[in-house]
Amino acid sequence: MNNNKQILTVLALLALSGSVAHATDYTWRGGTPASWSVASNWEPTGVPGPNDSAVINRYVSLGGNITVSNLTLTTGGGLQNGNLTVLGTMNWLAGEISTASLTIPSGGTLNLSGSELKDFHLASFTNSGTVLWTGTGALSLMGTPIVSDGTWDLQTDASLLWWWGDASTWFRNHGVVRKTAGTGTNTIGLPFHNHGTMEVQSGTVLFNGGGNGTGLFQAQTNATVDFGSRGYTDAGGLRLTGAGLHRWTGGTITLNGPAEADQVEWTGAILAGTNSLRGTVTWTSGTINGAVSVASNAVLQVSGATEKGLNSGVLTNQGLVRWGGTGPLKFLAGAVANAAGGTMEIVDDLSFINWWPNGQFYNAGLVRKTAGSGTNSFTVAFHNTGTVEVQSGTVAIGGGGTGTGVFHAATNAALRFTGEYTLAGAVDAQNLEWAVSSLRGTAVVSGTVLWTSGVIGSGAAITFASNAVVTLSGAGTKGMHTSVLTNLGLIRWASPGTLNLLGSPIVNRGVFEIQNDELLQRGWGAADQQTWFLNTGLVRKIAGAGTSIFGLPFRNHGVVDVRAGTVRFSDSYTQTAGALCLRLNGATDCARLCFDGNLPLAGSSLTVALAEGFMPTPGSRFDLLSFGSRTGDFAVMNGLDLGNDWWLDARYSSTNLTLLTRGDLPELSIQQAAPGVVVSWPVGFSTFKLTSSTNLTATNAWTLIPPPYETYGPNFQFIEPAPAGSTFYRLRRP
Incomplete structure (x- = not known):
């Protein structure tokens, strides 16, 4: 057993000592191009292997799969026709790799250094290790894809060039690409597909070749990620993080799903896809072509003098959109939808222009103008079911639309309607100006309204609520056309010019106040049986020394109060x-x-x-x-x-x-005339009324003897055939 262990140990030592002993540094001395595998092409003679290092200064044909420990590619050098794997460190100072593949495995390093241009031509590059780019020379790709699940460390402002603009050249990142040095700009001019992390710690990385992916882009303080002229396509869940800046400067940015963005500057790109913005986005120019939603915790800041566009897109806001700058927003079959709970704050005097006749603006939340002393013009259809609030300047809505919500303008501010507009439901107005060509719909309007021109149009049924104050002023034509106006509040008719009613009745249950010497008439004449004025409230003339004329049937069941001038009823009058x-x-x-x-x-x-x-x-x-x-x-x-x-x-x-x-008083005469009495007084006191009493101490002692009274010569007389006991008579002054 011990013998076996000793044998294995010896073999291991032999293997280790053999590896160290045979590591060789080779330098190319062959022609251009010549084969890697010919020993005489190297100094010393031999062929570099996995443990060796090689220096190449001329073109070398790999001729197959080659693996070395280290490699240096310098001026005049090139690699062709094969597959090269560098296990340790590759130093690339100059030259090109063409019709060949380069692989840096995990643990390996590619150093891109020096000021000379480096080329990938009809090649490929796979990195699972580290690419350290320190040189100022650009890296140019032609027909070459890059796949990296390792790390790229950009310590330079050099560029990655897309030489041919071909479809087979791109950079797919599944690892980390990081710019750690250089205050200038790295331009990545080929498609960049990010499924990992792109991190900019210093300067700017400009992506000018487009791309797609699901990965993370991070810009740290004072650093910038710039999606340049070809835009970018999000494959779902794009994240743009960090305290630095992300720019959408050109092309088409396609977002598919929620896009997390800490700081984005949108300066010219077309925004497409169906997406939700989260974070802070500043929009200075560009166009929406997709369905863009501003999330409840997001801020879209619009600024600058350049116009912005809504082509076929929809911008939906659930958070805060702050409209600033003077650049208009042009609608080309696009729409803005401010959802319930969303706020659109207008801080400058920009316009919302209907560039094509299908532009729409829907507000179910709050649209508020807080700054800008001029006018914001909406020539798109404006539909309000929420609140429109004007604290400064003027908001002019001139593209039509419908309103069922709240319209409010502060003192010294104005909310003006021009064109045609339709109201529906309960409408709360404050300092609202109507300069419409036609106002339509069925609505109850409360608050203060200034009516400067236009008509209440066909089919409309407008009611001014009891707290409404509506002032007709200005020289613009005003009237009604086959509509109904019911007033429960206060209407002040102060404007010059005739008020024409065509097939349109007015029902006044509030106050109709006349401050002019003008004509209110039925414009179609006597044949118009649908136009009349019904007063069950108060019609009051307080100004104008001349004559105000009602040239239509007037039905009075209330009060007509004239305090100045004359009111004339030139048509029928009933009461x-x-x-x-x-x-x-x-x-x-x-x-x-x-x-x-x-x-x-x-x-x-x-x-x-x-x-x-x-x-x-x-x-x-x-x-x-x-x-x-x-x-x-x-x-x-x-x-x-x-x-x-x-x-x-x-x-x-x-x-x-x-x-x-x-100043005189009538003398009352009482004479007996069997079997009663005759009470008489001069006819010059025709407004006096005769009263009688049989008990002067009783409550309500006097009883009216109603007219008419008989006239007898110069006197009125009343004959009481049989007075009851002691009866007293007197005349009561009017």
């Missing part, structure tokens, strides 16, 4: 228990109502108010109402008693109601 209010502003100035047709007064009331600081004096006269004809009298007249024994005497003619200020 049931309606109220008319007029103000006396001065000795020769009173508000007036004119009715071209018949004025029905039965069951209605009149209230006369005095402007602050004004008191009419006896003898002053006020022509309040004019009418083509009238039926009935006011059931109640309020405000005719001026106090201090002054009062307003209401006098009817066939076409007018006039108030005469008086």
Whole structure:
């Protein structure tokens, strides 16, 4: 047993001593090209083997599978026609490898050094060890693939060139490619397929040949990974990490799946695929062709003066998109979708342009303009089911769309609609400006709205809620076309120009306030039976010394209050228990109502108010109402008693109601006329009402004796056939 161990030990020592003894350093001395396997081509004579080192300075034909321990390829040298494996260290200073393969196994090292160009020509290179690139000379590949599951250490700014641009040249990394030195740029000009790790610790690595993969790209502080002119295709789960910068500068970046990105600068590439961005991406130029989603924890920062594009792509935001810079976003059949919970913040005055007629912008989250004193124009269709908030400048929506959400603009900011727009559902507005050609839909609008031009279009049914304040201003044409407007809030009609209604009724249950001397009419004339104004609220004229005209059927079941100028009803006027209010502003100035047709007064009331600081004096006269004809009298007249024994005497003619200020009082005459009494007073006091009482100490002692009263000569008279006991009579002033 011991003898066997001794024999094995001796054999092992012999083998070891033989290996050391036969390691030889060879230098090529043969011609160009000549065979590796010819011993006379080497100095010393022999053929390098797995334990040997070789120095080559001319072209050598491998002629088969060659393995050496170490090899140096220097100026004038080249390897051809075979397969070379270097187990230890290969120093490549210059020369080329053509029609041959090179393998660096695990534990081996390839040193690329020197300033001279090195060529792979119709060759292949497999690295499972380490490539240490320190020289400034470029490495050029023609028809040569590289497969590496080892390590590449770039300690230089030299370039990897794609000489022919052929499909058989590429770099597939399953290991680690790392740039550890050099503050400049390494250009990798061939397709780079990364399934391992690409790490840039210093300077920039520029990928100008495209590529694909699932691997990791890492850029450390002050370092950059630049996907250049040919872009990159993610095979699923691309990760761009580190405190440094990743650039998408050209070509097409195709992302298929979630893409983790700590810091990305997007400066010109086309972004394609179906993907989700996670991290921070800065977009200064480029185009979206795919389905790009910004994850809930991601930030897409848009900046710069260069235009960006949405071709057939969709940008969906679940995180934060910050729109900055002045470069427009052009939509070519593309769409932006801001999801519920997503925020799109506008910090500059860029525009969203409909370059092709299918561009869409959908907001279910928050779109907020926080900076920029100018205007953001949306000429794409804008659909809002979330919140649009303008804190600065103006947002102008002019490409149509639908709105069911909240529209809000702060003081000194504006949200303007131009073009055609459709509202639906409950719409909360604040400082909203309508300059639409046509507003459509069925909606309840609350908040503040400025209507500067446009019509409420065909089929629309718009309701202004009780908290709505809508101001019609500006010289733009306004009107309604086969639509319905219901007002529960406040409408201020302040704009110049006619308000035309075509087959469109207005129902006012709130306040319709007139601040001009303009015409509201049915534009199709008397044949239009669908246009009318129904008032069950308050119609009030507060400004304009001239005449405001309602040129359409007016149905009053509420209050018409004229405080300035004249309101004229040139079409039919009907009222049931309606109220008319007029103000006396001065000795020769009173508000007036004119009715071209018949004025029905039965069951209605009149209230006369005095402007602050004004008191009419006896003898002053006020022509309040004019009418083509009238039926009935006011059931109640309020405000005719001026106090201090002054009062307003209401006098009817066939076409007018006039108030005469008086300071005298009527004398009431009571005479017996068997079997009763006759109570009489002058007809000049026609607005006084007769009352009677049989118990002066009782609550509500006086009972109205309603008109009409008989006229007898110069007096009104009332005959009481059989007074009950002691009956007292008096006249009550209006």
